[in-house]
Amino acid sequence: MFSSSSSDGLALPRVQCPNHPDAILVEDYRAGDMICPDCGLVVGDRVIDVGSEWRTFSNEKALKDPSRVGDAQNPLLNGGDLTTMISKGTGAASFDEFGNSKYQNRRTMSSSDRAMLNAFKEISTMADRINLPRNIIDRTNNLFKQVYEQKSLKGRANDAIASACLYIACRQEGVPRTFKEICAVSRISKKEIGRCFKLILKALETSVDLITTGDFMSRFCSNLGLPKQVQMAATFIARKAVELDLVPGRSPISVAAAAIYMASQASAEKKTQKEIGDIAGVADVTIRQSYRLIYPRAAELFPPDFKFDTPVDKLPQL
Amino acid sequence: MENYIKAVSVSRHFSARVCRNIVSTVNLGCPLDLKFIALQARNAEYNPKRFAAVIMRIREPRTTALIFSSGKMVCTGAKSEEQSRLAARKYARVVQKLGFPARFLDFKIQNMVASCDVSFPIRLEGLVLTHQHYEPELFPGLIYRMVKPRIVLLIFVSGKVVLTGNDTQYTKPQ
Numbered sequence: 352m353f354s355s356s357s358s359d360g361l362a363l364p365r366v367q368c369p370n371h372p373d374a375i376l377v378e379d380y381r382a383g384d385m386i387c388p389d390c391g392l393v394v395g396d397r398v399i400d401v402g403s404e405w406r407t408f409s410n411e412k413a414l415k416d417p418s419r420v421g422d423a424q425n426p427l428l429n430g431g432d433l434t435t436m437i438s439k440g441t442g443a444a445s446f447d448e449f450g451n452s453k454y455q456n457r458r459t460m461s462s463s464d465r466a467m468l469n470a471f472k473e474i475s476t477m478a479d480r481i482n483l484p485r486n487i488i489d490r491t492n493n494l495f496k497q498v499y500e501q502k503s504l505k506g507r508a509n510d511a512i513a514s515a516c517l518y519i520a521c522r523q524e525g526v527p528r529t530f531k532e533i534c535a536v537s538r539i540s541k542k543e544i545g546r547c548f549k550l551i552l553k554a555l556e557t558s559v560d561l562i563t564t565g566d567f568m569s570r571f572c573s574n575l576g577l578p579k580q581v582q583m584a585a586t587f588i589a590r591k592a593v594e595l596d597l598v599p600g601r602s603p604i605s606v607a608a609a610a611i612y613m614a615s616q617a618s619a620e621k622k623t624q625k626e627i628g629d630i631a632g633v634a635d636v637t638i639r640q641s642y643r644l645i646y647p648r649a650a651e652l653f654p655p656d657f658k659f660d661t662p663v664d665k666l667p668q669l
Numbered sequence: 670m671e672n673y674i675k676a677v678s679v680s681r682h683f684s685a686r687v688c689r690n691i692v693s694t695v696n697l698g699c700p701l702d703l704k705f706i707a708l709q710a711r712n713a714e715y716n717p718k719r720f721a722a723v724i725m726r727i728r729e730p731r732t733t734a735l736i737f738s739s740g741k742m743v744c745t746g747a748k749s750e751e752q753s754r755l756a757a758r759k760y761a762r763v764v765q766k767l768g769f770p771a772r773f774l775d776f777k778i779q780n781m782v783a784s785c786d787v788s789f790p791i792r793l794e795g796l797v798l799t800h801q802h803y804e805p806e807l808f809p810g811l812i813y814r815m816v817k818p819r820i821v822l823l824i825f826v827s828g829k830v831v832l833t834g835n836d837t838q839y840t841k842p843q
Binding site: 529530545548549552561562596599600601602604 | 790797
């Protein structure tokens, strides 16, 4: 009787319950069985568990995880790592007479994917710096794998492609990060990331949605420590400003920064342009320019139920 | 997108498409001694360590030419196809006067850059479809790569449009 894991649907014969051939088998991994849900018959036994040996509680593999079966299998991303490695010995028998370890050569594992694994590590490091969740990292890894297999961007630095994939993944998940934020965690320049970004979009034939001002509000406002009221007001101001087309041609980040400035100046927590510029990655002259554009119609931009600490006519005029 | 292009052609306020720059190449048909040319000709600069060509300029029509030792030449800066051809002929004449058997083979226009103005502000967010790239963070203009006449348009919010990449003699009818 052949067992097949649910992800492997190639030429292997599928396991079926003899009484219920259409039933989808339930995998009981604790006992290593595959059970038919209709009649309870154990159809496949001794299914090999490909998970890790015991639970580890760190986000990434801890250095001293003495797992005897190696890492959890990652079939989606690697080319199926069925390789043999000789690990460093621990006992006394693994050292020969001079003190050198026998079997020094660790036997490079899947050398073709070594660059890809390196890139995954880099992606993980970058994402960790800005606290990105696992789903974005997974999406980035998938994107990188697709781009890598296509080989159309082979000449570019892997780090640049990784950074651009991270940027695209954040956009696709609906939580875009500005190029400057990605720059801050990567060693690649914004220009290069931008170039790779365009190339990847062309290579994978996908497109991304336009960024809007609201995508960044929660992040910027919480970084500045502004209360929810101010954040909601800033979101409203920015959206209204774009609707009324008061700020044609301005990058949404600049508009968002100016809106935050206006909202914070009208409330009790006033933030300076410099602080907002630091968080948003825009120059304070840019905030000043955008602010000048929205200032004349400030009264209509505020939400109707906003409590003004500083009334609209006393807002600073720059 | 095509509607916008049609709107451009019918709008009364639309200002004429102005050709700003033409790049053309021509083969003079004989190997050249760049050092000799650089020393003899006026308005020529030659810095072999930096770039392997003589950079020559003429005032009328105001253009710049890069002349290579193989005899090939690139002429840039002209404002119309005719002017480009004329300028290339003038450069060939200069080279001829210095004693080289220059000819005028394979004159081809490589690129034409033009700009025009539709005079109304454009909402770029509404234009983004498939062929376009619009990244406000990277560049304030929308990049539209038109397929049929293979050109690239840079469309800006102010209503100014830059057309480039046109290498056929035929200028695109707006």
